[in-house]
Amino acid sequence: xxxxxxxxxxxxxxxxxxxxxxxxxxxxxxxxxxxxxxxxxxxxxxxxxxxxxxxxxxxxxxxxxxxxxxxxxxxxxxxxxxxxxxxxxxxxxxxxxxxxxxxxxxxxxxxxxxxxxxxxxxxxxxxxxxxxxxxxxxxxxxxxxxxxxxxxxxxxxxxxxxxxxxxxxxxxxxxxxxxxxxxxxxxxxxxxxxxxxxxxxxxxxxxxxxxxxxxxxxxxxxxxxxxxxxxxxxxxxxxxxxxxxxxxxxxxxxxxxxxxxxxxxxxxxxxxxxxxxxxxxxxxxxxxxxxxxxxxxxxxxxxxxxxxxxxxxxxx
Amino acid sequence: xxxxxxxxxxxxxxxxxxxxxxxxxxxxxxxxxxxxxxxxxxxxxxxxxxxxxxxxxxxxxxxxxxxxxxxxxxxxxxxxxxxxxxxxxxxxxxxxxxxxxxxxxxxxxxxxxxxxxxxxxxxxxxxxxxxxxxxxxxxxxxxxxxxxxxxxxxxxxxxxxxxxxxxxxxxxxxxxxxxxxxxxxxxxxxxxxxxxxxxxxxxxxxxxxxxxxxxxxxxxxxxxxxxxxxxxxxxxxxxxxxxxxxxxxxxxxxxxxxxxxxxxxxxxxxxxxxxxxxxxxxxxxxxxxxxxxxxxxxxxxxxxxxxxxxxxxxxxxxxxxxxxxxxxxxxxxxxxxxxxxxxxxxxxxxxxxxxxxxxxxxxxxxxxxxxxxxxxxxxxxxxxxxxxxxxxxxxxxxxxxxxxxxxxxxxxxxxxxxxxxxxxxxxxxxx
Numbered sequence: 001x002x003x004x005x006x007x008x009x010x011x012x013x014x015x016x017x018x019x020x021x022x023x024x025x026x027x028x029x030x031x032x033x034x035x036x037x038x039x040x041x042x043x044x045x046x047x048x049x050x051x052x053x054x055x056x057x058x059x060x061x062x063x064x065x066x067x068x069x070x071x072x073x074x075x076x077x078x079x080x081x082x083x084x085x086x087x088x089x090x091x092x093x094x095x096x097x098x099x100x101x102x103x104x105x106x107x108x109x110x111x112x113x114x115x116x117x118x119x120x121x122x123x124x125x126x127x128x129x130x131x132x133x134x135x136x137x138x139x140x141x142x143x144x145x146x147x148x149x150x151x152x153x154x155x156x157x158x159x160x161x162x163x164x165x166x167x168x169x170x171x172x173x174x175x176x177x178x179x180x181x182x183x184x185x186x187x188x189x190x191x192x193x194x195x196x197x198x199x200x201x202x203x204x205x206x207x208x209x210x211x212x213x214x215x216x217x218x219x220x221x222x223x224x225x226x227x228x229x230x231x232x233x234x235x236x237x238x239x240x241x242x243x244x245x246x247x248x249x250x251x252x253x254x255x256x257x258x259x260x261x262x263x264x265x266x267x268x269x270x271x272x273x274x275x276x277x278x279x280x281x282x283x284x285x286x287x288x289x290x291x292x293x294x295x296x297x298x299x300x301x302x303x304x305x306x307x308x309x310x311x312x313x314x315x316x
Numbered sequence: 317x318x319x320x321x322x323x324x325x326x327x328x329x330x331x332x333x334x335x336x337x338x339x340x341x342x343x344x345x346x347x348x349x350x351x352x353x354x355x356x357x358x359x360x361x362x363x364x365x366x367x368x369x370x371x372x373x374x375x376x377x378x379x380x381x382x383x384x385x386x387x388x389x390x391x392x393x394x395x396x397x398x399x400x401x402x403x404x405x406x407x408x409x410x411x412x413x414x415x416x417x418x419x420x421x422x423x424x425x426x427x428x429x430x431x432x433x434x435x436x437x438x439x440x441x442x443x444x445x446x447x448x449x450x451x452x453x454x455x456x457x458x459x460x461x462x463x464x465x466x467x468x469x470x471x472x473x474x475x476x477x478x479x480x481x482x483x484x485x486x487x488x489x490x491x492x493x494x495x496x497x498x499x500x501x502x503x504x505x506x507x508x509x510x511x512x513x514x515x516x517x518x519x520x521x522x523x524x525x526x527x528x529x530x531x532x533x534x535x536x537x538x539x540x541x542x543x544x545x546x547x548x549x550x551x552x553x554x555x556x557x558x559x560x561x562x563x564x565x566x567x568x569x570x571x572x573x574x575x576x577x578x579x580x581x582x583x584x585x586x587x588x589x590x591x592x593x594x595x596x597x598x599x600x601x602x603x604x605x606x607x608x609x610x611x612x613x614x615x616x617x618x619x620x621x622x623x624x625x626x627x628x629x630x631x632x633x634x635x636x637x638x639x640x641x642x643x644x645x646x647x648x649x650x651x652x653x654x655x656x657x658x659x660x661x662x663x664x665x666x667x668x669x670x671x672x673x674x675x676x677x678x679x680x681x682x683x684x685x686x687x688x689x690x691x692x693x694x695x696x697x698x699x700x701x702x703x704x705x706x707x708x709x710x711x712x713x714x715x716x717x718x719x720x721x722x723x724x725x726x727x728x729x730x731x732x733x734x735x736x737x738x739x740x741x742x743x744x745x746x747x
Contacts, residue, residue: 064390065408065409065411065412066390066408066409066413068411068412146563150561151561171557174560175498175557175558175559176560260498261501263501263709264715264716265710265713265716277709281701282701283408283701284702
């Protein structure tokens with residue numbers, strides 16, 4: 001206490017007058033903010049303000065045309081969760097979609113990336129072939145697959161003809177309630193998994209070869225190498241893609257809308273297609289905004305899980 | 317000296333580029349979907365520019381025209397002429413003050429002189445005229461003449477005859493109706509509206525639309541049950557799952573090549589039937605969609621509407637264009653040259669005489685039906701937006717066996733009652 005009273009008190013004004021402190025303040029605080037300000041302002045203008053407006057609109061009965069929007073509190077949310085059967089069904093389909101995309105493309109991509117990582121010559125050709133579907137526009141992919149899955153002139157019909165069967169494979173995959181959603185997921189996956197494979201392959205190539213040599217010396221077989229060297233080596237990429245795919249699953253729209261528009265009978269309806277119809281066909285833009293907010297909440301929830309895991313020491 | 321010459325040349329060039337009297341020209345803008353329709357309609361619409369050099373039309377091709385238009389108009393921009401997909405869309409825009417009431421133009425430019433009596437009423441919102449309807453449509457039962465002649469069949473007059481014929485057609489190995497909704501899912505609603513009109517009767521549909529009877533009325537239940545039975549029998553497209561996967565081109569082709577015997581579709585189909593039947597070398601004709609009692613009812617629909625943007629700096633010029641565009645002469649030319657469904661205006665007999673008799677008969681019969689209380693209602697023109705979407709989305713659940721006809725109609729009734737109470741019903745001409 002005595003020591004403290006002997007020290008000269010330092011006021012803020014004195015601090016600012018201090019040349020060194022001022023330079024530090026400029027260099028460490030002000031300059032970075034000046035550099036980031038344009039981007040920040042742009043972000044506030046194109047993301048933050050519309051997001052806040054969207055949240056507000058989700059609590060109104062706005063029709064999407066004009067300025068008339070009455071505040072109705074949480075009515076839209078109450079209707080979504082307690083009255084609207086189609087929303088529950090769409091949410092269920094989104095969850096099925098997410099489970100599909102968190103398993104099938106990951107397994108395919110891991111398998112293919114592992115195989116391709118062993119290829120010394122011609123690997124680029126395989127990679128390119130498997131990656132091509134990813135660069136095709138969704139409308140092109142859907143058009144191709146609509147024809148391939150056509151019950152009368154598609155692959156199934158050709159198989160039936162070849163095997164002398166009747167309607168065994170040549171069925172309307174996109175026209176049946178029980179197969180529509182999975183058929184579209186299959187098409188979307190055909191386009192998507194090559195991208196995942198390239199990411200995993202790149203991550204695998206960053207693993208130091210010495211680790212594989214050490215594993216071999218320890219008597220590891222191919223499976224042991226994959227389990228104890230490859231997987232831990234690419235884990236951050238796999239987990240990050242897990243998070244992204246989970247978020248993207250709630251944004252699924254184009255493949256579904258271009259193929260079945262949510263039909264038949266809502267069998268392939270997801271939240272995004274329902275949102276689009278509410279906002280643009282039914283003139284329920286406020287209701288659609290509420291669905292948008294729910295999608296964002298799901299995305300936030302998924303991110304929160306990953307942040308929590310990271311804080312607990314997971315290598316993500 | 318050289319520099320002066322160059323400067324002089326630049327000044328002359330710039331002066332040449334300035335249009336003489338450009339400041340006196342008023343340009344009316346219209347946004348229009350890109351594609352074959354514009355290729356045919358566009359040059360005819362631009363003939364307007366030859367009438368008065370001081371008022372010029374500019375057509376701006378747009379993809380996804382309606383969504384682009386409404387976004388722009390809501391933001392205070394957009395074209396002078398606002399085209400919407402139907403009266404229910406006009407209602408929302410008028411309520412929001414985005415389009416202008418046009419009563420004064422109608423009076424000064426004599427629109428009631430060439431529009432049918434009921435047609436101007438379709439554009440009313442709270443008693444004021446906000447839109448002019450275009451592209452008169454109705455649903456017809458088309459049939460493949462070659463298939464019918466080869467099998468000795470005659471087109472049906474009543475629903476019972478249609479049922480009997482459909483069974484024969486199916487037994488003979490043909491697809492009864494060439495159909496599929498993969499290209500346009502709302503095509504489901506064609507049949508809902510048509511069966512309600514032909515089986516429950518247009519008077520009952522009118523009562524339901526005006527809230528006098530519920531949609532669960534037994535006449536509606538019967539209509540929907542017959543439609544469901546036809547679907548379950550696989551008459552549409554060759555089976556329900558095929559109906560959900562057949563594209564527009566597939567169904568037109570299967571009708572034209574004789575795989576299917578009939579097709580219930582709108583009068584717009586006439587525009588492309590010639591092309592498909594031209595390839596197959598077969599022939600087509602049409603009859604009214606059979607009703608329960610054999611009366612020839614024609615449902616009336618509108619393909620789109622035109623209004624004037626509230627933000628237009630020159631609404632009078634826009635109204636001048638609309639007067640020219642909707643005139644019987646212009647509509648007649650578009651009908652003969654492009655097979656465009658005309659606006660609900662009186663087309664001269666001379667123009668009708670130039671048409672393929674099958675096409676002329678459509679508009680003559682439709683006109684006769686509207687004058688003699690035999691007109692019905694298409695869902696996309698007369699139903700409010702939420703009920704309309706419900707009609708074509710939820711009916712698939714009936715066809716896939718997920719819900720019953722009664723569940724479907726109860727849902728429609730509930731939703732319609734909400735929209736009726738909110739005053740969201742498009743104008744229903746009194747009968």
